Amino acid sequence: MRRRSLLIAVPAGMVTLAACGDDKDDSSKASDSASPSTPQESAAPSPKIVDGPLPAITAGTKFDEKPTVAKGSGDPSKDLAVKTVIAGNGTTVVENDYIQANYLGQIWSTAKVFDNSYDRKTPLLIQLSQGRIIDGWRYALTGKKTGSRVQMAVPPTWGYGEQGEPQAGIKGTDTLVFVVDIQKTFNTKSSAKGTEVAQDNTDLPKVGTNTDGKAPSLEIPKSDPPKKLVANYVIEGDGDEVTAENTVLVQYKGLQWDTGKEFDSTYANKQLVSFPLQKVVKGWSQGLTGKKVGSRVLIVIPPDLGYGDNPPQGSGIAKGATLVFSVDILAKM
The missing domain is CATH 3.10.50.40 (Chitinase A; domain 3)
Structure with a gap:
């Protein structure tokens, strides 16, 4: 199974990065998993952020340990539910930063896991900017600190929208539950260290x-x-x-x-x-x-x-x- 490649587009002006004669874009290839990097082009309003409800994390409760999350109980909130499960004390994440994080995503109503980085043993590297990542992540993780574990329940409006993500089994009515372990954050002030x-x-x-x-x-x-x-x-x-x-x-x-x-x-x-x-x-x-x-x-x-x-x-x-x-x-x- 081939997972969707992330962030391979070269921003305008970065002319020296693209290989000569190679204009292929792996992001156009089919994938049988979903990732929060899939952008949703929408004009959704900023969400109201609430504390819950959120399903319990029943195993893997330590930072950077693969979690097991219970099925959602009852109806999910129509707002964006966000909880800092483990509070880190590192650098504060700012919108448009790049973050490095491990995560697990599943469907509220079934507890079906549709994607996780823990099994791949490769953290996600993604920019928290509009069009690069689903809005739920952008709003939920901005302001959090590295070293934090954040759980969120993302309604379709701030997830994959009414179209869902059929290849991953996500319907347009599904609320998604994520657990995210924020390892690092990077911005234009970041430099080498050594x-x-x-x-x-x-x-x-x-x-x-x-x-x-x-x-x-x-x-x-x-x-x-x-x-x-x-x-x-x-x-x-x-x-x-x-x-x-x-x-x-x-x-x-x-x-x-x-x-x-x-x-x-x-x-x-x-x-x-x-x-x-x-x-x-x-x-x-x-x-x-x-x-x-x-x-x-x-x-x-x-x-x-x-x-x-x-x-x-x-x-x-x-x-x-x-x-x-x-x-x-x-x-x-």
Whole structure:
């Protein structure tokens, strides 16, 4: 069974991420499970948030432990029911943040589990913004703190609407029950965290090591660019290693070697980017594979692993350009 891929669309302006000639979108493929990432285009009003009713969590009651949830008793609220089951003391989640979370979703009336991340052993990485996630999650999780377990009952208005999600067995009248363990939150002030690594090679660009969420400096030497891919730690994090199959959440800036001109930056665009490594230029996928989450990486991409003679139209990238990036790996999925 193939689960719906998440967040593979590249935001406008992020021209350097998409691989040449690859405009396929896995989100159009059929899925036999539902996830809260499925956007519902609606003009639903902001919900009234109430305390309940909510079904009992009967097992798996610890944070980040797969829960077992009872069937709903009686009729669910027509409002959005939200309860903080475990109160964390971490960073407060703000709307439009990306969150990393484990979750389980089931139908109120039957207790049928239609999706959960615990069995996949891969937390969800998703942005809490309109059109990226169902409204129930957006409203219920904003203002909560990392380390919290949140339970919610989401009526159709703030879930999948009147159309439901037939492939997952969700009807347009179903209220959905979620348990969400919020592990981390990320925003445009997020940076790499770890141990600085010496940058001794004077023939390679030097990257700033500030971790205040501001764009690091990126100084290109007055020498010929390397012919082979360079992917070096600037700050080495202590997270899991990235694999070629992962989706990553990053902060980055990109320059052309020969001119030093910046052509793309999440800092300048004021938005993080999440993408699958299978959907980007080879220099990115090869350069980030094997690197640890939490790291800042210098990537120098020769033309044959970048765009060669076919740079994206309007990108400002010259034909045959060697590209230089500073990349902060914030999270992976």
